[in-house]
Amino acid sequence: MPDGPTRVLVLGLDGGTFDLLDPWFAAGELPFLRSMASRGLSARLTSVYPAKTIPAWYSFATGLDPGSLGVFGFTAPDGGPGRSRIVQTFRPAEAVWDTLSRRGRRVGIVNFPLRSSYPVNGVFLPGMLTERPDTHPAGLRAELEEELGEPIGAELPPFRDAERSGWMSQAVHLVEQRGRIGELLSRHPSPEFLFVLFRETDRVQHQLWSELVRGPEHAAGDLCAFWRALDEACGRIDRAFREAGGPAVTLVVSDHGHGAARSDFFTNRWLEEQGYLHFRGNGGIRRRVASRVLVAIDRYDSLRRPLRALVDRLGGSRPASRMGSLLTGNASFEAMASRIDWDKTVAFSYPIPEGIYLNRWNRSLSPARRASLLVEIRERLAAFPSAAVETFLPSELYHGRNLSGAPDLLLRVDGLETELRMDFAYPKPLLSNRPGYFYGCGVHRMDGILLASNGHSSPRRLSEPLSLLDIAPTVLELMGVPVPSDRTGRSFAEFLAPPDGADGPGAPTPPALGP
DSSP states (O other), X not given: OOSSOOEXXXXXXXXXXHHHHHHHHHTTOOHHHHHHHHSSEEEEEEOOSSOOHHHHHHHHHHSOOHHHHTOOSSEEEOSSTTOEEEOOOSTTSOOHHHHHHHTTOOEEEEEEEOSSOOOOSEEEEEESSSSSOOOBSTTHHHHHHHHHTSOOOOOOOOOOGGGHHHHHHHHHHHHHHHHHHHHHHHHTTOOSEEEEEEOHHHHHHHHHHHHHTTOTTTSXXXXXXXXXXXXXXXXXXXXXXXXXXXXXXXXXXXXXXXXXXXXEEEHHXXXXXXXSSOBSSSSOHHHHHHHHHHHHHHTSHHHHHHHHHHHHHXXXXXXXXXXHHHHHOOOSHHHHGGGBOTTTOOEEOOSOTTEEEEOTTOTTOOHHHHHHHHHHHHHHHHTOTTSOEEEEOHHHHOSOOXXXXXXXXXXXXXXXXXXXXXXXXXXXXXXXXXXXXXXXXXXXXXXXXXXXXXXXXXXXXXXXXXXXXXXXXXXXXXXTOOOOTTOOSOOOGGGGSOOOSOOOSOOOOOOOSOO
């Protein structure tokens, strides 16, 4: 590994994937990110499961998997059926910047998804979960906004086709502004560790993946402008961070990858079909009829565009949304929960889309019956005829055993090409050809990205993936701080040593997803 303590910059690209970046690199685009790949280490970075923003970034920060943190999604069960709450924090687990702070190292955290900051030896500007979260120190936001000459932007709003131009312009502005914030903080207070997250990459890919994967030669101008602005923002932060002097390593990482959303699996519809979930009454007959009609219309090219415009408009304002619910019925699990017969239901999917929960409100479920249900459900899902459904017990996925809030089973369908859904927007379990009016065309994948450079290493592309859990121990080792013994990831700092003509040892093997 590099000699002596090193300053570390981590640039987070939410949802970043080589499936998108490699063609753009080959076309000569994105000079900063391309230079990272051409002058340092690059590897696929296997995410945790579920490969979602909150559990993934929290695992990145701590080096602990969701089973150690007890965090499995954006939300967690909260009281009775159909009730949930947004996950508040990964604490009391310690993030890499907490460990560094205790050792007297200056840190900076920008846009990490938390509802509020907390004291660190440096600066903390959280993002995503609250529009204007508290900062540390308390006056940080005001100081930055004075320097910027404008308010710090919040998370992108929901996407609408009719507002694409303004939405993409806002995305460009947000990444440009975050580049300026990272540049300012690199110079003062000049942290020894700095993390800056760009969430907009994930949002853009969800909505416009099918256009992005055509490559820069065929992508729309607004998409090219966005990725060029992102690349420039990353380069701007990197230059300012290195100008502070001393040995420095830059890591570009993503929490998960991205790819095309080809179909949707409605887990609660499958559970209903198999007799595990029961409704009182018809279980939303209006929605069943309306969804069949909409899917049928979507098959006709001449009607697809006006249908998408109609659905876009119905979701664009509260009155229009209410009108849409009157016409088709509210299909969310929360809205349907009151119609579910909880005395008869034995299993449901909520609030983690990748999970199935056995019904703890059904008093007839003995421990033996619960165990046999899990075996039975797994066997039936494995035999599902039109999709490859994998199931995992939490104990098969996680090193940690903080599993009280975990689903009883976790599902993965078609290698994540099929998105898992908890709602009742479609009358059958599998919607094999996702309609154009559904939310977005992109969905998460397990493999994210790692680009790492100390400024003088030779290019090296690892054939085997590293793990998202490897980042925290690597940062600590680079900065000369002991790695806590409970971390399951392995440092890859050795790969950032100056070239000596040897290929070096093989890549550490990340924890496997399932057996």
